[in-house]
Amino acid sequence: MRILANSSGGVTTEIVFQDQVPENSHLDYARNQVDFQGKLGEVFFFPSLEGAGHMLIGLGPAEELGYNELREAFFNAGQLLDKYRLPEVEVILPALADLEGKKVAEAVAEGFLQSTYCFDKYLTEQTKGPELTVNLTLQQVDTDTVAAGIKRAEDLMAGVFLTRDLCNEPANVIYPETLAAKAKESLEPLGIKVTIHEEEEIRDIGMHAFLSVSLGSQKRPRLIVMEYKGDPDSNFCTGVVGKGLTYDSGGYSLKPSDSMKTMYFDMAGAGTVIGMMLVLARTKAKANVTGVIAACENLISGGAYKPGDIIQSLAGKTIEIANSDAEGRLTLADAVHYATNQLACDRVIDLATLTGACMIALGQEYSAAITNCPEFLAEVSAAAAAAGERIWELPNDKDFAKNNESKLADIKNSGGRMGGTISAALFIEAFLHQEKPWVHLDIAGTAFLDKAQHYLPAGATGVHVKTLVNLFS
């Protein structure tokens, strides 16, 4: 897709507010044919013998219009243009009250770009239409401002699509070694330092909890560290840690077949970190950010770790394995400790497809957030809201930590079903170095959708790439 600022040509478009439907022949016709009312996301196309055609785009009630509504409306427009295999469209927007021009351009461009994503590389026959050219004009601001908004949307979507591709790839394609190679090949050309540690180095560092999870697989683990220095005058650095289970069978606490089928997306947190790093470099964000991924597979073999095992960790705490399917928190415990201690990050955010309980609590619409630092979470929440990515805070109450107490070791890796999202988070918190500011996002429900939702596709969503980029810019 090409999106051009202040150019013209192609299908003409008309935006329609539900509470301000104008009187004209196009609207009369659309109302009679399909009861078109200008509701958010409604789109209608008029073919034409002479011109390229005309399209109506519903934006809902004028006073409810925000950036997320624009994303959705123009996503639907993009999908309809693709369905009719149309090559070019022209969008001219009037000034929109209370909205900033650059962000309007960004949201419209994002909506169009979102409509192009599809993971169909393994289908022998693909169904893509022609590449669409979007000519976008905003009466509210000049060409440069529109172009800047378009550029930001393109940069963000490059990261989101990279994340989606990584998560949608099955586990026979993306495993620790190939995930590390993808991170390197995507990020190093942009000036990000990518360091890949193999098994021996991981052992030398002392990440025994991470290594325990990896034992059942012939595909050996990788520790991936990505360093972006966009603010060289500052020493302050944020660590971003992504759960990197390239496959989670549950191990000896084996998952039922139905739950196992899509567990190749258990590296969604890792995918999000890689996509975010790409956008930080492309947008030259002014921040120092270090990404950390402990990548491995949770499988069964004669060498695998077992329920009842007592293992070591990088932080020096011993861990009783209550359930081998609670593997993510073991890898994250070592990874957040490594980020906050060895890598000396000043604060850390982790993203993880961590608990099924999170999907029970918040469904597929909200990620769960837990923190030891309300100010840090407030920053993350503002960044998420601007991105249209919903998060909801769960209580960090130390009563839940009692569920993780073990009689045989310093801590155990499962606190049971009750409050499972919270006890999982508090397990990770116990491994922070010096109790540094920390935000945990459980993306078990939001990272991968059973069916398409608003402008997000079925399968991997790339959720929180935009949140993180907003946090750092």
Ligand code: BES
């Ligand atoms: N990767 C899963 C969590 C998950 C489930 C993510 C469904 C996305 C969709 C995680 O490793 C897991 O298995 N968690 C267990 C923890 C339990 C054993 C304490 C769970 O939620 O059942």
Ligand code: MN
């Ligand atoms: Mn698991």
Ligand code: ZN
């Ligand atoms: Zn898992």
